Amino acid sequence: MIQTITETTRELQPAPQPDADTALYANRVEKTYPNGTHALDEVRLGIQSGEFVSLLGPSGCGKSTLLRMYAGLDTPSAGRILWWGSEHLKGAGGDKHLSMVFQEATLMPWAKVRANTRLPLDLAGRPRAEADQRVDAALHMVGLDAFADSWPRELSGGMQMRVSLARALVTQPSLLLLDEPFGALDEFTRNKLDSDVRQLWSEQQMTVVFVTHSIYEAVFLSTRVVVMAARPGRVIADLPIEGPELRDDEWRVSSRFLKYCRELSDLLTAAASGSI
Numbered sequence: 001m002i003q004t005i006t007e008t009t010r011e012l013q014p015a016p017q018p019d020a021d022t023a024l025y026a027n028r029v030e031k032t033y034p035n036g037t038h039a040l041d042e043v044r045l046g047i048q049s050g051e052f053v054s055l056l057g058p059s060g061c062g063k064s065t066l067l068r069m070y071a072g073l074d075t076p077s078a079g080r081i082l083w084w085g086s087e088h089l090k091g092a093g094g095d096k097h098l099s100m101v102f103q104e105a106t107l108m109p110w111a112k113v114r115a116n117t118r119l120p121l122d123l124a125g126r127p128r129a130e131a132d133q134r135v136d137a138a139l140h141m142v143g144l145d146a147f148a149d150s151w152p153r154e155l156s157g158g159m160q161m162r163v164s165l166a167r168a169l170v171t172q173p174s175l176l177l178l179d180e181p182f183g184a185l186d187e188f189t190r191n192k193l194d195s196d197v198r199q200l201w202s203e204q205q206m207t208v209v210f211v212t213h214s215i216y217e218a219v220f221l222s223t224r225v226v227v228m229a230a231r232p233g234r235v236i237a238d239l240p241i242e243g244p245e246l247r248d249d250e251w252r253v254s255s256r257f258l259k260y261c262r263e264l265s266d267l268l269t270a271a272a273s274g275s276i
């Protein structure tokens with residue numbers, strides 16, 4: 001089994017030094033929580049502008065911990081993160097900024113879809129007319145034009161996640177971070193939203209980091225899958241996915257898709273058994 005893995009998976013190389021195209025760079029990032037949990041061990045990972053990278057791994061391997069640090073919501077215990085070459089997210093310069101989507105839609109129940117989507121622009125003090133235009137564009141992107149004046153409670157779980165996605169897109173982020181955004185949805189809805197996210201990524205020229213523990217979702221979406229293992233959380237493999245630009249149902253049943261899934265499944269099994 002391990003032989004198969006080493007035959008098909010590239011050896012895990014140290015992350016190359018960051019260059020002008022590196023959007024995110026984790027350099028020997030460690031995280032130990034105050035209760036002593038060693039959540040991340042020496043993570044080195046560079047993500048280039050325009051990549052769609054999935055972080056794949058079992059529960060507890062530190063995916064959310066790493067994503068929260070990428071979002072600037074938490075800090076490493078050791079090592080550092082660079083955003084477009086800067087040690088400070090705010091210092092990244094130009095119009096570079098990020099948005100994050102969580103597993104729960106986290107909408108304000110007392111506000112209509114339009115106001116929920118506009119929230120980041122209101123917080124940034126953007127003029128109402130400009131903000132409303134951007135909200136219309138974002139709702140259009142996620143296919144919710146007709147629901148701008150609905151209340152969150154009138155929407156299905158999948159539609160609420162679309163609003164959450166629109167709220168993330170409304171600021172036109174250069175970097176979109178998603179933490180198991182569709183994990184709670186049925187498979188059909190999840191597949192549809194995966195297709196939409198992939199299409200948005202190709203249209204909007206964003207860099208995307210997508211956390212999942214679904215092998216199929218990772219292979220469907222990504223240009224690269226980074227595999228993590230637990231205790232302590234670490235990167236064990238980094239697999240470029242060579243697939244068509246347009247990812248559709250054909251891709252899901254192609255032999256290359258299945259080969260990648262098999263390879264990632266073997267890696268996760270080997271990691272769980274402690275042999276990597």
Ligand SMILES: Nc1ncnc2c1ncn2[C@@H]1O[C@H](COP(=O)(O)OP(=O)(O)OP(=O)(O)O)[C@@H](O)[C@H]1O
Binds near residue numbers: 033059061063066213
């Ligand atoms: N605030 C915290 N305080 C203490 N330990 C934490 C905290 N947050 C996470 N952990 C621990 O750190 C480790 C990594 O957690 P994390 O949430 O990053 O994993 P994950 O890969 O996102 O898991 P899941 O797939 O279940 O979401 C786990 O052992 C978890 O219990």
Ligand SMILES: [Mg+2]
Binds near residue numbers: 064
């Ligand atoms: Mg998590």
